Amino acid sequence: MAPGEKLPIAKAINSSLRKALENDPKVVVMGEDVGKLGGVFRVTDGLQKDFGEDRVIDTPLAESGIVGTAIGLALRGYRPVVEIQFDGFVFPAYDQIVTQLAKMHARALGKIKLPVVIRIPYAGGIGAVEHHSESPEALFAHVAGLKIVTPANSSDAYWMLQQAIECDDPVIFFEPKSRYWGKGEEVGRGIPAPLHRARVIREGTDLTIASYGPTVRTALQAADASAEEGRSVEVLDLRSISPIDFDTIQASVERTGRLVVVHEAPVFFGSGAEIAARITERCFYHLEAPVLRVGGFHAPYPPARVEEEYLPGLDRVLDGIDRAMAY
Amino acid sequence: MTVDSTARATTRRSGVKRTTKKTASNTETATAATSEGQSTGAGAAAKSTKSAGKTGGTARKTPAKKAPAKKATAKKAPAKKAAAKAPAGKKRAAAVPGEADRPEMVQLLTPEGQRVEHPDYAIDLGAEELRGLYRDMVLTRRFDAEATALQRQGELGLWPSLLGQEAAQIGSGRALRPDDYVFPTYREHGVAWCRGVDPTQLLGMFRGVNNGGWDPNGNNFHLYTIVIGSQALHATGYAMGIAKDGADSAVIAYFGDGATSQGDVAESFTFAAVYNAPVVFFCQNNQWAISEPTERQTRVPLYQRAQGYGFPGVRVDGNDVLAVLAVTRAAVERARTGEGPMLVEAFTYRMGAHTTSDDPTRYRSDDERESWEAKDPILRLRAYLEAEQLVDDAFLASIDEESDTMAKRVRESIRTMPDPPAMSMFDNIYADGHALVDEERAQYAAYAASFADTDEEGR
Ligand SMILES: Cc1ncc(C[n+]2csc(CCOP(=O)(O)OP(=O)(O)O)c2C)c(N)n1
Ligand SMILES: [Mg+2]
Numbered sequence: 001m002a003p004g005e006k007l008p009i010a011k012a013i014n015s016s017l018r019k020a021l022e023n024d025p026k027v028v029v030m031g032e033d034v035g036k037l038g039g040v041f042r043v044t045d046g047l048q049k050d051f052g053e054d055r056v057i058d059t060p061l062a063e064s065g066i067v068g069t070a071i072g073l074a075l076r077g078y079r080p081v082v083e084i085q086f087d088g089f090v091f092p093a094y095d096q097i098v099t100q101l102a103k104m105h106a107r108a109l110g111k112i113k114l115p116v117v118i119r120i121p122y123a124g125g126i127g128a129v130e131h132h133s134e135s136p137e138a139l140f141a142h143v144a145g146l147k148i149v150t151p152a153n154s155s156d157a158y159w160m161l162q163q164a165i166e167c168d169d170p171v172i173f174f175e176p177k178s179r180y181w182g183k184g185e186e187v188g189r190g191i192p193a194p195l196h197r198a199r200v201i202r203e204g205t206d207l208t209i210a211s212y213g214p215t216v217r218t219a220l221q222a223a224d225a226s227a228e229e230g231r232s233v234e235v236l237d238l239r240s241i242s243p244i245d246f247d248t249i250q251a252s253v254e255r256t257g258r259l260v261v262v263h264e265a266p267v268f269f270g271s272g273a274e275i276a277a278r279i280t281e282r283c284f285y286h287l288e289a290p291v292l293r294v295g296g297f298h299a300p301y302p303p304a305r306v307e308e309e310y311l312p313g314l315d316r317v318l319d320g321i322d323r324a325m326a327y
Numbered sequence: 328m329t330v331d332s333t334a335r336a337t338t339r340r341s342g343v344k345r346t347t348k349k350t351a352s353n354t355e356t357a358t359a360a361t362s363e364g365q366s367t368g369a370g371a372a373a374k375s376t377k378s379a380g381k382t383g384g385t386a387r388k389t390p391a392k393k394a395p396a397k398k399a400t401a402k403k404a405p406a407k408k409a410a411a412k413a414p415a416g417k418k419r420a421a422a423v424p425g426e427a428d429r430p431e432m433v434q435l436l437t438p439e440g441q442r443v444e445h446p447d448y449a450i451d452l453g454a455e456e457l458r459g460l461y462r463d464m465v466l467t468r469r470f471d472a473e474a475t476a477l478q479r480q481g482e483l484g485l486w487p488s489l490l491g492q493e494a495a496q497i498g499s500g501r502a503l504r505p506d507d508y509v510f511p512t513y514r515e516h517g518v519a520w521c522r523g524v525d526p527t528q529l530l531g532m533f534r535g536v537n538n539g540g541w542d543p544n545g546n547n548f549h550l551y552t553i554v555i556g557s558q559a560l561h562a563t564g565y566a567m568g569i570a571k572d573g574a575d576s577a578v579i580a581y582f583g584d585g586a587t588s589q590g591d592v593a594e595s596f597t598f599a600a601v602y603n604a605p606v607v608f609f610c611q612n613n614q615w616a617i618s619e620p621t622e623r624q625t626r627v628p629l630y631q632r633a634q635g636y637g638f639p640g641v642r643v644d645g646n647d648v649l650a651v652l653a654v655t656r657a658a659v660e661r662a663r664t665g666e667g668p669m670l671v672e673a674f675t676y677r678m679g680a681h682t683t684s685d686d687p688t689r690y691r692s693d694d695e696r697e698s699w700e701a702k703d704p705i706l707r708l709r710a711y712l713e714a715e716q717l718v719d720d721a722f723l724a725s726i727d728e729e730s731d732t733m734a735k736r737v738r739e740s741i742r743t744m745p746d747p748p749a750m751s752m753f754d755n756i757y758a759d760g761h762a763l764v765d766e767e768r769a770q771y772a773a774y775a776a777s778f779a780d781t782d783e784e785g786r
Binding site: 032033035036037038040058059060061062064065088089091092127128129130131221225268297298299300302303304305306307309310313314315316318319 | 340341485532534535536538553556585586588590616618619624684685689746747748752753756763764767774775
């Protein structure tokens, strides 16, 4: 990849993996169908051909096995980057992630490091059958010892994956699958922002939308629509869910006085709830309205033909803005 | 909602109308081009060469003996030989082999349609039953081809084809009694057929109008399970319940070769063995788990796994409906009579793509497919039926006609299958209700009703 080349997110991640495999012989890529097939989304396309079966590994069909052996490889000095095929299939590995991966560094009093990256294509909007459209980030954010990030554009996808692989802690890297093959964006130029820093991607004065992953695009559309209605909406791309860059959110809310958090995951016990609580604490005297959330319902992810109604689309985000502005 | 919804514009500013949308075409591979190269045509059966049964010179025709299936001998079935990859039909020449050259794979009908015998598994079916198995397989294949076509036309979001696995599914499905219980994966359309599940019911979740869509207790056929391996434990637990009840029903758990790597499947073997649960583990080894060949999952033939858990395992020619029926009957009989679990590995082949989203040309050769085409489950039964003069042209024509009628009905019913109302996403989440669900349902109803262009669908 030439710096500045325009790539969709899937290809940016592919380039980033390629770079990591080139730079560090300890990096291994593993998962179901990541080798010859190049992954069901083609994110690892061509990597096995170029780096061999020892470094780009088709694993048996067992997620607990994938993460558990990645832990062992990390203990032996490797830097495994594992792929979970779809969000809904991470749960067989949940035990390894929560009881082992997250806690081992602390249990060894810091003597060992667990540089494991778990890539998970997540979120919906692709018309899939069940278990293929979920947003389980809060289930991991609740666990100390894990770092959780999610890029929303190709440049971030590229850099953030580099940073996640370099990180000595376990990182869960959520990839917005509905955006995988969007239009190409410039990749690999400039200096990457710190991994866990939120970014103001559009400035505004009346209200802040905090979004991440697949909802960033919706938030920008809502800001456009609001501008036509004479409202100035600021949009944040949080980029990191654990830790969350509360400073950037706070600074924004101190300017706008209103905050709407948008994510596809259910709002009940979701990341928006945490943001609302912290920002209320930090910005109480600046707030003109309660922090509102727009997201999934307390319902199983619905069948494809109703997912549009379930997802926080443009209309539901605008509704959230209306409600916040009405205070 | 805390704010009066009249404060807002009454039309959707996104400009998005509540129109019925077509399910997006992608799931397993969101964007990758899918291969159209695999013919899933139902016409394969019709292309049967009349002479198929006479071309296999090596097979010796033996008159069917009525040796009853010996229950306890199943343990002995695994051959002493280590050869894991004995291709189907290689050892068919021996009519009733002795212990020494006992074939690794149970076969009663060669790929050429010759009846052969096996020392442990016998079958003696009447003409009506044989024709029934043929009809089941042809109709199942036709339904499957129709569903594949409907996916191509945008009526389904995804379809996992069972092409090539008809004998494994019909043979095992027909070994069951109505009071037995089936736990399928997502590919058991042929088993569903045997259970009397209306084929159109299988399409709902692949169209995206529900996440399951039938009453499992209606036909003792549990919902399709997409998370690989989970259902093996459910089947085992159900079987434990049957044993506690003192009933003589059996349970059958379906799963694939890939699934055998999952912890859940290993755990189900442990539980079933420890509690001597009346469950048959029916593994369709179709040689592939998406792009990964069986060698990525195991270094021993899968049926041999059972031994380590303490119950018998048998490999059966999964493209031989008679052998599958005989072996599954024996396994189910063991379960009924308190002899505990058994693993049946049906050695078969996924003739089509993993799903309609998959492109198998990226990872396997056409040669492989062609070699399995020669072992087609429907052709071999047809060759046998024709050689024995158990079918005539009128019968075959009537099956074709029935296929056409069924396919037409499937097409028509899918095209008129309504999308669920948006509000249905709040239904059936809890059996006893939940305050938060009620609150979110009411909020969403008020929100949806606030749009000027709200139509029936939104309510
Ligand atoms: C827990 C889990 N991991 C991954 C997947 C994605 N997936 C769907 S089917 C499949 C392969 C299954 O292979 P096999 O068990 O052999 O069954 P087959 O599809 O061949 O019938 C995979 C990996 C899944 N559905 N569930
Ligand atoms: Mg398989």
